[in-house]
Amino acid sequence: MTGPTRISIVICTFNRHDLLREALESVAALRNPANIPLTLVVVDNSDDSNALPVIEAMRARLPYPLLGIAAHPANISVARNAGAAAAPDEIVAFMDDDQQLDRDWLIAVAEGLAAFPHDVLFGAVEPVLEAPDKADATVLGLFSRRLAAPAGTDLFAIGPAKTQGIALATNNCIFRKSTTLTDATPFDPAFGNGGGEDYDLFCRLERRGRRFGWLPGAKALEFVPAKRCDPAYLERRFYAGGQAFALAVSRNSASPTRQRWRLRLRAILQLIILMLSAPLQWLKGAEARRQLRYRLAGVFGKISFAELEPIYSAPPPGR
Numbered sequence: 001m002t003g004p005t006r007i008s009i010v011i012c013t014f015n016r017h018d019l020l021r022e023a024l025e026s027v028a029a030l031r032n033p034a035n036i037p038l039t040l041v042v043v044d045n046s047d048d049s050n051a052l053p054v055i056e057a058m059r060a061r062l063p064y065p066l067l068g069i070a071a072h073p074a075n076i077s078v079a080r081n082a083g084a085a086a087a088p089d090e091i092v093a094f095m096d097d098d099q100q101l102d103r104d105w106l107i108a109v110a111e112g113l114a115a116f117p118h119d120v121l122f123g124a125v126e127p128v129l130e131a132p133d134k135a136d137a138t139v140l141g142l143f144s145r146r147l148a149a150p151a152g153t154d155l156f157a158i159g160p161a162k163t164q165g166i167a168l169a170t171n172n173c174i175f176r177k178s179t180t181l182t183d184a185t186p187f188d189p190a191f192g193n194g195g196g197e198d199y200d201l202f203c204r205l206e207r208r209g210r211r212f213g214w215l216p217g218a219k220a221l222e223f224v225p226a227k228r229c230d231p232a233y234l235e236r237r238f239y240a241g242g243q244a245f246a247l248a249v250s251r252n253s254a255s256p257t258r259q260r261w262r263l264r265l266r267a268i269l270q271l272i273i274l275m276l277s278a279p280l281q282w283l284k285g286a287e288a289r290r291q292l293r294y295r296l297a298g299v300f301g302k303i304s305f306a307e308l309e310p311i312y313s314a315p316p317p318g319r
Contacts, residue, residue: 005036005110007174008087012043012071012079013097014312017054019223024058024066026100036110038064041086043071045079075192076312077185080170084181092177094170098223099125101172108217109174116152119179119210120202123172123218131226136287138234138294141165143224145172147214155212157202158249168212170198172220180205194308196244203252231290235297240309242267242301247308267302274299 009027013020020042027040040062044051055068071082084092091113095101102108105123112121125145129135145166147153155163175181180201191197202212227233246263253259274296281292301309 005091005113006039006089007036007091007093007106007109008039008041008089009093009095010041010043010080010083010087011095011097012045012076012083013051014045014074014076014079015050016097017051020051020054020097021058022100023095023097024062027064028062029103030101030106031103032106034107034110036106037089038106039088040064040066041083042066042068043079043083043086044068045071045074045076047072047074075189076195077187077189077192077197080187080197081185081189084175084177084186087177090177091174092181093174094172095220096171096222099171099220100223102219102221105218105220108215108219112151112213112215112218113174116213116215117211118152118154118213119176119205120212121174121215121218122155122166122168122212123174123220124216125172125220125222127224128221129224129229131229134226134229135224136290138291139224139229142167142234142237143222143228145169147216149214149216151213151215151217153214155214157199157206157212158252159206168199168202171222172218174215174218179210191244191247191308193310193312194240194244195311196241196248196308199244200248200252203248207252231293234290235293236309237311238294238297239301239304240311242298243304243306243308244301246302246304264303267299271296271299271303 011023042055049070052068052070055066059066067086069082069086071079127140127143147166155168157168186201187197188200191200246260250256250260250263278292281288
């Protein structure tokens with residue numbers, strides 16, 4: 001008879017000390033009636049490792065072992081790879097440093113791992129808005145993970161069956177390490193300043209026959225600062241998202257170059273359709289105009305020949 005499932009929770013952090021404390025406190029508050037062994041791995045990706053004192057201060061307040069490591073340079077892929085390598089357990093869950101886990105998250109995860117064969121399980125995410133008055137439907141959709149489907153529903157990252165309406169990302173997801181995090185660098189550093197490193201991994205895993213599943217009972221809250229509701233930020237994020245999507249899909253296809261051009265041509269067609277509809281959208285009001293800007297940004301990202309937009313760093317002058 002085997003013992004209880006052992007789980008490592010990896011949190012990558014970058015200059016967000018107060019949010020990191022709240023994330024760790026949410027783990028400490030988890031209900032754990034089965035006494036599942038947990039290990040927390042916090043990866044400090046800041047340039048000067050300034051989160052390590054915070055990690056040390058939190059260690060005595062947590063009921064579980066806490067491992068703090070530094071990972072350089074500042075690059076989210078570098079941080080995720082370091083966390084995956086340091087995680088000692090077969091089950092590796094990732095949460096963001098701006099998230100808080102629901103008190104019953106661990107119960108739902110344990111039940112899901114026992115009930116479903118999937119290699120990666122994705123939990124639900126609900127946004128906590130610093131400026132609710134600035135949040136429109138785009139913001140709510142971008143910073144949430146909602147799906148009207150039962151636990152165990154198969155999810156797909158790529159191809160005709162791609163699951164619509166939700167983003168498959170590492171925020172609140174659970175990996176079976178031995179079938180998923182096996183590459184020397186699971187998360188490609190080329191995506192590390194613009195995002196999409198997790199989607200690239202999921203595309204790769206799906207090509208290898210790995211399965212993804214929906215686990216709505218494993219809930220997390222995600223803090224959304226007011227600045228992430230600004231149209232300028234959102235436009236830049238959609239552009240970066242379009243770039244990352246096109247790169248990840250093409251490089252994980254049987255013929256990357258052909259697939260990249262196919263995506264560009266499809267995006268050009270989308271651009272023509274959007275431009276034809278632009279006058280009507282413009283007359284519908286401010287929100288419709290913002291939606292048009294975001295969609296255009298995403299399409300231009302798919303067409304782009306430029307390097308990936310560094311969405312996790314300051315925009316270049318004049319942008």
